[in-house]
Amino acid sequence: MLEALDPTGVRWAAVVRHTFDMIYNGQETGRYRWDQLMKTEKTHVGTLFEINAQREFKFSDGDATDFRIAGHQVDAKWSQADGGWMLPPEVFDELALVATGDDSRSVWSLGLVRVTEDVRREKVNRDKKSQLTRAGRDRVRWLWRDAPLRPNVLLQLPADAVARIFAPRSGTQRTHQLFREAEGRIVHRNAVATVSQQLDHQKRVRYNGGSRSALQPEGYLVLSGMYHRGLAAALGVPVPLPDEYVSVRVVPAAADLGVQIGGSWWRRALPGESVLVPAPLLPERGTGAA
Known part of the structure; x- marks a missing residue:
């Protein structure tokens, strides 16, 4: 049974x-x-x-x-x-x-x-x-x-990376650092809550002052499993579930050789690759994928 x-x-x-x-x-x-x-x-x-x-x-x-x-x-x-x-x-x-x-x-x-x-x-x-x-x-x-078992990203990251995440006094800054350190890894909303230690922890992820806005100049997209699963798959990072996120650093790509976001083409940045252009704005509802 x-x-x-x-x-x-x-x-x-x-x-x-x-x-x-x-x-x-x-x-x-x-x-x-x-x-x-x-x-x-x-x-x-x-x-x-x-x-x-x-x-x-x-x-x-x-x-x-x-x-x-x-x-x-x-x-x-x-x-x-x-x-x-x-x-x-x-x-x-x-x-x-x-x-x-x-x-x-x-x-x-x-x-x-x-x-x-x-x-x-x-x-x-x-x-x-x-x-x-x-x-x-x-x-x-x-x-x-x-x-x-669905992974606990804070146990997957190296100890020095976790130390950098928890170093800032501000929960908002800790959340930004989480998405920097965990680029390309699944981040459950409970990890965001643990790092931010604030009641409105999901607000720390969004635009208008959250990680999406703060990390955009550094080339980061913070993808939601609710709206951006198609983008995650197209960019070659793990696809988050509805209560998860995944951050990915992107750079402009040649036409048809990446993912089209906001009228331009983008691909995942290579390790160590410089990011000279801010990440594009994410569509609210992704690319039509679930």
């Missing part, structure tokens, strides 16, 4: 991505990685994962377990360490939906295992929770294993 609800895993991947972003709470804290969290926050991730999964899939409540799925009692368990799931007595002899993820590697995993006596350790902690044995971990039926 789980595979039927989400054949490609895209919905589960969104649950994991949302769980990480919620616990970082970047808009208020500026955090974007696991080691920046407090111990108490780390222990709360499993609860957020459970809540987000139930919201996404509308699972019924279980009796003693978290969910009832296709008539089975199922308990959701998250562990940042692969195999480190803590299993309470209420899941003994029931199904555990075990999950893990690594934001730095942009991967996640989700599987099912029945927590019978022969697959769990005899030793329990003060809360009477146990863990799977090695044989138990081998018994997990992985529905998705190291599946792609």
Whole structure:
């Protein structure tokens, strides 16, 4: 049933991505990685994962377990360490939906295992929770294993680039620097919120004072996944989803050898190539592509 609800895993991947972003709470804290969290926050991730999964899939409540799925009692368990799931007595002899993820590697995993006596350790902690044995971990039926997770651009960039992004005191200037450093990479709106740390963070991207205006003299276009997917594909950069952006540095091109924007031809600038002409104004609704 789980595979039927989400054949490609895209919905589960969104649950994991949302769980990480919620616990970082970047808009208020500026955090974007696991080691920046407090111990108490780390222990709360499993609860957020459970809540987000139930919201996404509308699972019924279980009796003693978290969910009832296709008539089975199922308990959701998250562990940042692969195999480190803590299993309470209420899941003994029931199904555990075990999950893990690594934001730095942009991967996640989700599987099912029945927590019978022969697959769990005899030793329990003060809360009477146990863990799977090695044989138990081998018994997990992985529905998705190291599946792609939408990337966290702040974990993909070199440390010196991230330092330059966070160096300015102004959230607006930090946002501009994000699009400079992340040229050609997908930037989720949560990364913009984390860097700007302002309630109106999407305003920091637009024209009229946002990054599109500020970076235009430097040859940058900041493409929206809502309106400029066709332009992104034509310019040879990753195509953003509706809640993502991608910045690209452009230079004038010979006719028919680039992309036509605003009546002129443009191509992506080569690494190290000087930009002598400001980038063109972006059309509001892209080039007709979705």
